[in-house]
Amino acid sequence: MNQRFVAAFLLLAPAALFGADSQWALGPSTLSYLVSHPLHESVGVSHEARGKGVCHAGQCDFLIAAPVKSFDSKDSNRDLHMLQVTRGGQFPMVTVRVLLPEADLTSATIHCDLEIQFAGQTAHYKQVAFQREAHGNDIRITGTIPATLADFKIDPPSLLSIPVKNDVPIKVELTWRPM
Amino acid sequence: MLRKALGGWSGSVRGAVMACLFAALAPFLIAQAGGTGVLAGKVTDASGAAVASVKVTAVNADSGRTRTMTTGADGVYSFGALPPGNYRVKFEATGFGTLEIPSTTVPEFGRATADGKLEPEQKPGEPSLKDLGFTPDQTAGSAAAQARLDKRSHMLKIHQRLGLITVAPLVATLVLANGAKGTKGAPASASATGREIHAAVGGVTAGLYLTAASFAVFAPKIPGTKTRGSIRLHKALALIHGPGMILTPILGELAYRQKSNGQKVSGIASAHGAVGAITGIAYGAAILSVVFKF
Numbered sequence: 001m002n003q004r005f006v007a008a009f010l011l012l013a014p015a016a017l018f019g020a021d022s023q024w025a026l027g028p029s030t031l032s033y034l035v036s037h038p039l040h041e042s043v044g045v046s047h048e049a050r051g052k053g054v055c056h057a058g059q060c061d062f063l064i065a066a067p068v069k070s071f072d073s074k075d076s077n078r079d080l081h082m083l084q085v086t087r088g089g090q091f092p093m094v095t096v097r098v099l100l101p102e103a104d105l106t107s108a109t110i111h112c113d114l115e116i117q118f119a120g121q122t123a124h125y126k127q128v129a130f131q132r133e134a135h136g137n138d139i140r141i142t143g144t145i146p147a148t149l150a151d152f153k154i155d156p157p158s159l160l161s162i163p164v165k166n167d168v169p170i171k172v173e174l175t176w177r178p179m
Numbered sequence: 180m181l182r183k184a185l186g187g188w189s190g191s192v193r194g195a196v197m198a199c200l201f202a203a204l205a206p207f208l209i210a211q212a213g214g215t216g217v218l219a220g221k222v223t224d225a226s227g228a229a230v231a232s233v234k235v236t237a238v239n240a241d242s243g244r245t246r247t248m249t250t251g252a253d254g255v256y257s258f259g260a261l262p263p264g265n266y267r268v269k270f271e272a273t274g275f276g277t278l279e280i281p282s283t284t285v286p287e288f289g290r291a292t293a294d295g296k297l298e299p300e301q302k303p304g305e306p307s308l309k310d311l312g313f314t315p316d317q318t319a320g321s322a323a324a325q326a327r328l329d330k331r332s333h334m335l336k337i338h339q340r341l342g343l344i345t346v347a348p349l350v351a352t353l354v355l356a357n358g359a360k361g362t363k364g365a366p367a368s369a370s371a372t373g374r375e376i377h378a379a380v381g382g383v384t385a386g387l388y389l390t391a392a393s394f395a396v397f398a399p400k401i402p403g404t405k406t407r408g409s410i411r412l413h414k415a416l417a418l419i420h421g422p423g424m425i426l427t428p429i430l431g432e433l434a435y436r437q438k439s440n441g442q443k444v445s446g447i448a449s450a451h452g453a454v455g456a457i458t459g460i461a462y463g464a465a466i467l468s469v470v471f472k473f
Contacts, residue, residue: 021304050313052306063306067317075408077469080401084332089325090227093308093318120226160470 022102024062026051027138027175031066033147035082036165042078044071053176055102062098064174068118085157086119094118096145105139108132114145123151130172138175145170216285219257222250222270222295229254230297233272240265240282263287270295294322327399334398341391342466348384353459355380356452359438374435381428388424388462392417409468416465423458430454 032045051064068088073079083089097115104110110132114125130143148166149156156163222233233250241264250256268280275297285291296319301307308318358373406414433448444451 050311052310054304054306056304061305063308063311065308065311065313067313073408075410076404076406077408077410080328080404081332083401084325084328087325088320089328090320090322091225092320092324093313095308117225122226 022055023179024051024053024055024139024176025179026064027177029064029175030171030173031071032171033071033168034171035168037159038162039159042073042075044073044079044082046070046072049174051174051176052179055105058102060098060100060102060105062100063095064098065093065095068092068094081157086152086154088119091118091120105132110141116145116147116151119152119154121152123147135175138177141172141174141176143172145172214263214287215260216263216287217257217259217290218261218266218268218283218285218293219255219290220268220292220294222254222256222272222297224275224297225299230272230275233270233275233295233297235295236269236271237261238267238269240267261285263289266291266293268293268295270297272297274300276300296320328401331399331401334394338391338394338398339469341387341394345384345387345391346463346466348380348387349459349462352377352381352384353455356455371439374438378431378435381431385424385428392421392424413465413468416461416468419461420458420465423454423461427451427455427458 026049028047029049029051030045030047031049032043035042035044046066048070049064049066051062053060053062055061068086069079069083069092071079071082073082095117097117098112099115100110100112104112108131110130111127112130114128116123116125125145125147128143128145130141133140133142147168147170149164149168150166156166158164218237220235222230222235224230229250229252231250231252231254233254233256235248235250235256237246237258238244239262242262244262246258246261248256248258263285265282265284268283270278276299278295278297280293280295283291283293355373355377359377360373430448430451433446434444434451437444437448
């Protein structure tokens, strides 16, 4: 009995000491952008984001990606125009990479540094706050990324010669599940 | 040497032997001297910037022969005089993941293009787009796809501007319709000038309208796009003002002739005014349906 216990301890101890890898998969999620113009506002929504998170040695690396053309504003003409101005033909994916300490995953508010690749550009956002809620094994993350068109060198589309606002906040609702 | 070996033979025999030799060797000689092709392209990073000093390797799928070169400062490479066939192209550069294009065909006397878009080198354990299950078709963009979107956008912008410009002569045509009718009881000649002006401005309207419409009709279509939103109403209204814009001048011409002959406008020509008004209303509604867009 004691020998078995010692053997089990020897097998499991290194993992406990050096931090076992854990992986996360993105479940149902919603990404939405808001474009504002003095005459009206429009929201483009995507439910096609996929993501994966890998935690190793106390550090977590999350990757979330969605096809640019999956954002739907209920108007095909506007969506195609957005696809064009964001150079979605040449750069069809938007990716978000998040690096954070594993210990932060248990906080109610998580502050993350984000790297977003979009429209052929890479933008960095420091200490963006996200809310975390646990639902059984699932972790629900919500928050808003303060993106702007200028961050990605996108010329603002205009209506009646009035350009849309530079601010295009991206609302994030993610559900992460352990793999 | 051949001449020496055949030296003892008569001229005709020597000629026949040479001809046979040539005939036997011809296919081989033709194959050796066969046409070649060019394989060229440009290597860029995720931002679209050119990447210099990329090692590009082209491997012939049939012979296994390999050619290697590096890209210049503009990210461009070009293999000349390649035997035609299928080639596997590999791109390798420091700081980037290796990219391989499994097959590209170099035509004889032709040119094949194989552009490479390099992604940053992935760190061990780091999640990648591949891990997320996206296919290369979904993640690889192309300059051609972007060019199609750009062209579509450009043509639709012209369509919008010309469409708005068309409003001015359209309104003028509708206003001038009163002058074309003339006053009740007055001779037809009294309103001849009014009719001339109405017809001329109407012609300008129709010309501008058809030009504007052609930019929408011939704008590139984007595959896999379903029409949704107010553009559906815009297109539905075009089914009214489109035929109306063709029919109105035809009816107008009939009405013009009848009126100029001193006759009362009758028959199908009498619908000219109503068709013109409906066309104008449908056109205005079509503009309003999309004007509050960017």
